[in-house]
Amino acid sequence: DQQVKQNSPSLSVQEGRISILNCDYTNSMFDYFLWYKKYPAEGPTFLISISSIKDKNEDGRFTVFLNKSAKHLSLHIVPSQPGDSAVYFCATRGKAGKSTFGDGTTLTVKP
Amino acid sequence: GAGVSQSPRYKVAKRGQDVALRCDPISGHVSLFWYQQALGQGPEFLTYFQNEAQLDKSGLPSDRFFAERPEGSVSTLKIQRTQQEDSAVYLCASSLGRRGANYGYTFGSGTRLTVV
Numbered sequence: 001d002q003q004v005k006q007n008s009p010s011l012s013v014q015e016g017r018i019s020i021l022n023c024d025y026t027n028s029m030f031d032y033f034l035w036y037k038k039y040p041a042e043g044p045t046f047l048i049s050i051s052s053i054k055d056k057n058e059d060g061r062f063t064v065f066l067n068k069s070a071k072h073l074s075l076h077i078v079p080s081q082p083g084d085s086a087v088y089f090c091a092t093r094g095k096a097g098k099s100t101f102g103d104g105t106t107l108t109v110k111p
Numbered sequence: 112g113a114g115v116s117q118s119p120r121y122k123v124a125k126r127g128q129d130v131a132l133r134c135d136p137i138s139g140h141v142s143l144f145w146y147q148q149a150l151g152q153g154p155e156f157l158t159y160f161q162n163e164a165q166l167d168k169s170g171l172p173s174d175r176f177f178a179e180r181p182e183g184s185v186s187t188l189k190i191q192r193t194q195q196e197d198s199a200v201y202l203c204a205s206s207l208g209r210r211g212a213n214y215g216y217t218f219g220s221g222t223r224l225t226v227v
Contacts, residue, residue, distance in 0.1 A: 004153075019113070034215050041200055044154070046215030089153050090217075097142050097206065098167060099216070101153030 003027050006090055006102035014110055019077040021105050023090030026071065030092040033066060034099070035075045038087045047088075048075070080109045113137075115219035117203050123225045124193045132188045132222045134203030143186050144216060145178055147200040154202055160186060193226045200224075 005024045013019045025033075031052055036044035048092040050064045050073075057064050063076045077084055090102040116135040124130050127129075136143050142161055146154035156170040162183035171178070175193075180186040190197055200223050204216035 017145070036215065036218075041220065043204070043218030043220050044216075049215055061138055071195075091153075093215075096159065096167060097158055098144070099154075100156065101146075103151070103153045 001017045002102075003100050004068065004090055004092055004102040006088075006105050008105050009103075010106045010108070012110065013080050015082055016079045018082045019075075019084065019107055021075040021077075021088050021090070021107065023073040023075075023102055025069055025073065025090075025092055027092070028068070028071065029064075030094050032093040033064070033073050034091045034093060035062075036089040036091060036101075037063060037084075038089065038104070044089055077107075080107075082109050082111050085109050115203055115205055116218050117219035117222050119222060120220065121223050121225075123227060126137075126194060126226055127192050128226075129189065130190045130193055130224065132190075132203075132224070134186045134188070134205075134219060136186070136203070136205030137217055138184075140205035140207055140217070142206045143180060144204045144206075144211065145186070145188050147172075147203065148200045148202055148221070150199075152163050157188070157201075190224075193224075195226050198224055198226045 001010040034049040035047045037047045048062050065074045087104040089104045091099045093099045118133045130208045145157040148154045158178045159167040160180040177189045200221040202221045204218045206216050
């Protein structure tokens, strides 16, 4: 049973508009929730995180929202830029530091 | 170095051959993780080191997989008698440790293993 699910394999948005990437999880025992961005032939790059005791964290164009009752996490990118085109992974992180990843959503931002 | 370095970048192995994958973490990073990423999927946890101690190896798929980090810095993931299902990208990541939990991992570029 997959503990972290990203139900949309792909998302396409116009440059300047908002991108919303979604993630659902099943286990409530995680300390942190994270988003990573991955370009082809590179390893994932850490983007932004949120503690399980918060419901929002913002860093520039990126905002992560956590809805604990729904076990749902989302990443908002505003405004979207062509350079944001990549695969985005949602991940959880427990006390031991081990992370569980979703299967990713491929974001395409069209100029 | 400035980032996590993995070698080789690509490895083609004949079925049954042993392989060794190397990871050079960021200097001073206490925690080191190995992940396996199959095509079209997210990274799957293999094993975790804190300094030289292997604290979790629950993700290693079989006893053909072995990892070590003898001096608490460089780590090697060894796969014995490779099988076709071992074909994947093997990612190494390091982090400062529990205090750095909110900053995420720093990943290397991975080693793409193809077993033929």
